[in-house]
Amino acid sequence: MNCSAWARRLGRLLLPLLLAVSASASAGSTAEFDDLVARLQFAFFTGDSRALEETLTELGNFDVEPSLAAIKSYQLAYGDWKLAQLLGERAQAKSSASKAAKLCVQHARDAITKDPRMAEIYAIEAACDTYQPGSPKQGSTACTRSKSMRTALTLGAENPRVLFINALCSPDAEGDPAAIERWRAVVAKFEAAPPSQPGKPDWGHAEALTLLGESYLKRGEMVAARDVLERALVLAPDYRQAQKLLQTAANRPR
Structure with a gap:
């Protein structure tokens, strides 16, 4: 094999590798x-x-x-x-x-x-x-009844973020005890879930705790509200909504 033929063959062999390296270098x-x-x-x-x-x-x-x-x-x-x-x-x-x-x-x-x-x-x-x-943040029955939500629940019936959005879309009458149970169930799913891996979603836990705290506030359960809101702020110390609700809970009598 002459030198030019060898060079062409070597180029064909190296090209995929060079393209892969180039793509890797350009991607974050x-x-x-x-x-x-x-x-x-x-x-x-x-x-x-x-x-x-x-x-x-x-x-x-x-x-x-x-x-x-x-x-x-x-x-x-x-x-x-x-x-x-x-x-x-x-x-x-x-x-x-x-x-x-x-x-x-x-x-x-x-x-x-x-x-x-x-x-x-x-x-x-x-x-x-x-x-x-x-x-309102909650109560969109069109969301819970949509084809997309049904698909989400079929694919991820135990997925905490799917359950979070389904609970967020569920009707929530003022002081409804069912809302507390919904958010308790969502929080439990987050707490039972394994840690998120790099490149995977990890949102929702602090928000679920905050919405559980809001539900407790609507029921007048100040001690329970403060407990879960403080837990939310451990996960997300700068969460403005959790801070506001915690201040409300602190200013109300037990």
């Missing part, structure tokens, strides 16, 4: 990806919609390895859902909240196309597809 690491996702959660906890929007833009431009493509779309959907919730609290930002909810649905459906086995993304899609700015 799982640790960098997880850092961006953590910033999404922090922005939501602190009620900083501008930081949340900026982080979503950064995440959208972040190159990931093919194995993270579906979860990237998932996290973009999650971030837009949280942005819709923050903006929906402001009367002047309802149109922006609706836009964020629509983007959430788009990203959720993109994630489903890439990996139709992720139960949680169907639940996020259901929450965003039926989202109404300015409506």
